[in-house]
Amino acid sequence: MEKTEREEEYLEEIRRAEEDGKKCTTTFLAKKLKISPASVSEMLKKLKTKGYIEYSPYGNVQLTDYGRDVGKQVLDKHRVAEEFLLMLGLDETEIHEEACRIEHALSDRVFAALSDFLKNCDKISPLSEMGEGETGVIVRIDTDAICRGRGHGRGYGCAWGALKRLSDLGFTPKTVVVVKRKAPLSGPVEVEIRGTTVCISQNYAKGIIVRKTEG
Amino acid sequence: MLRFALAGNANVGKSVIFNALTGLDQHVGNWPGKTVELFSGKLHFENQEIEIVDLPGIYSFDTYSMEEEVTREYIISQKPDVVINVVDASALERNLYFTLQLLELTPNVVLVLNQMDIAERRGMQIDVRKLAEILGVPVVPAVAVRGAGIVETIKAAVEVTGKRQRMHGEFKFGHEVEKRIRKLTLLLQKYSIPYPPRFMAIRLLEKDLQMRKLAEKIDRNILTAADILANEIAEIHHEACEAVISAERYAVCAEIVRRVVRKRTVRRKNIEFLDYISTHRVYGYLLLGGIIAGIFTFVFYTGSLIAAGMENFFEWLGSGYFARFGESRTTRIIWDGLVAGGIGGALGVVLPFVLPFYVLLAILEQSGYLARAAFLMDSLMHRIGLHGKAFIPLVLGYGCNVPACVGCRIMETERERTLAAFLSTLVPCSARTVVILGVTGIFMGIHWAIALYAFNLVVVFGVGKIISRLLPGTGTGLIMEIPGLRVPQPLVVLKQTWFRVKEFLVIAMPIIMAGSIAIVVLDTYGVLGHVNAALSPLIVSWLGLPAVVGFTLIFGVLRKELTVVMLAVFLGTANFAAVLSPLQMLVFTVVVMFYVPCVATIAALVRELGWKKAIAITGFEIGFALLLGGIIFRVGLIAGV
């Protein structure tokens, strides 16, 4: 059944109240959504006919199981969007409004990918910051970090082909790496990659971005 | 005559296979224009004469060192009849990367799956037939160290020359990339180019500089088209085109490995423990220190024994010579200049000190330990503008500076080669060690000698730090494979040693002989006296040493240890403590340690870096040694040493 953004907004708010254990009445919703109680009543009627909620006039609004699922999903999307915006460096005061707009546009697929990403986010770091014995998957190669401050000998690539050499030795996205050893004093990192052991200077390890995995 | 080339990653067993194929019928040739030696040898097989060339290790046609450059040049331009691609079966995925590049170029390839024993020990089972089917070339499983698979390899290679091989077109990149490779290939087919069009197309998309130059010469439009296509690929993948192609080539490798390799996990206890210790942040350094101390102790203990033996031998030879030919100016010049001074002198350093040192070093290298040492030393080397690999030529320098300079070829850039070669000429070689031990060590105590070694290290680091600031450009970092730890092969160790000692014999020996004769002649006719007189203000007033030291320093240019020998001759005694003050001995030793690279080292510098840099380095070291000597003299006077 088609549902509009407005409807989603209502269900989200009702679910939030339910989570917080608050009484959800017409007046409460009107205040939260900054809408006149009359329009709220009208919308509640519509939601009831669609089977999202149950309510008696002047009583509490209650979600049906179906309505709860929908409300919960919208709320989750809202939270993921907020978290993501926060990560992007937006201010806490502005993220709520923005998330309200994004939540309706997120397809389930994108939502799943985004929450997965956020879940793993604290696990993403440069290879140079992984500990000995840790395993990871290369996410991307940060060209700038590798070339920074180092000689640009060749017209192409940088650092005398260091970038190309790294990919020739197998440092490409999605490759599994195991940190075997890190030499002290920001020395090189010894990693196992594609069945071989390679050691690379710290400055190159900084440009190889990996996601830590277990085991 | 057929010409086969052995190529593959480093440490896969090419040398072992090469030795097995050619036996002792080998010779080393210089690659024109480059100073990297190529080993080649001959072999007879089924009435055919076959030349085999052992190429330096290569990981990719996008080369990263001079040695790789030579291999690439050889394969691409010299077009050997068959490339015998040796791969490490236990690291197939990474090894196949170069194989695929090779197959883009030529179908005349035989794949040798070497180190099958190690692959088995690691629980891998490889379906050789299937691999051959996928790659479209013969695949020979081998355990080179046991001689298994050698004959089959040569047989397969000869068979390849008999057939017309078809270019293999099976390895497809991802759709977006493949489409653009096809486009460029089609364009290239319109021109006459010396390579397979698809190979050149891929090379151009990987932004191969030489291929770009070639394309530009043929038609600028090719280059423009290649750039546009490369940009398109880069935009689709949000990554540089060359990185995309690497990634996709690896995807093919991984897929091949998935199809032909079955793996059980097995744990290897002993090797893993050694591996664990060797790069440990505490034990690793302890082990390194212990190994270095052990080497030096061993070398100087055995060295002095051999040296004494050689001295007796030449004395005996000399008395026989003069008894037979009589004493005259000519016989003196021939004996002192050529035989005892030139040949005897040169061998007198090489046999006792350099040779044992390099045997031990080659053992370490073959066992895979040196790469671990480079790993441990990397951050220290970074402080002087180098990286871990430079540790290897610097250590070589303790044996003899000549192979050390030559060894700097492993460094990736001109800047680093220059810096590493320069610093390795400051390292006290075994000849200088004779001076340090023979003057300071004996007459002032071993702690003074050790202090001088430490002081030398400080100087090397100080100079390195300053020079690395002054040289244009910035350093590169370390990217190096760490080979598995292995038991070294005696034959390969000997060859490696011979290779390095030969550097000394080829570069140093003739120069030492010529120089030795020249100086003896000049001395005989009294010319040296004038030079000595001219030097004396510097020696006497500035350094506070007896005037005769001027002589010894001139002789020392030939071979540093001559300074002590000559000093004893001119002072009329080998008991230096009787004629020199401790301060004078100290100044003398320091000056000898730094004052000029010996002629042989200068020759090596010229060969490796060119005239200008060689002269600059020599000039710097003369000035530096004199300055340092003068300062030590004055500080010593004040401090009352």
Ligand SMILES: Nc1nc2c(ncn2[C@@H]2O[C@H](COP(=O)(O)OP(=O)(O)O)[C@@H](O)[C@H]2O)c(=O)[nH]1
């Ligand atoms: N276990 C084992 N070791 C091997 C085999 N082939 C070579 N090696 C060892 O691998 C190391 C490297 O060999 P080398 O010929 O120097 O490699 P190159 O760099 O390719 O010339 C040496 O220590 C050899 O003894 C093999 O088939 N099995």
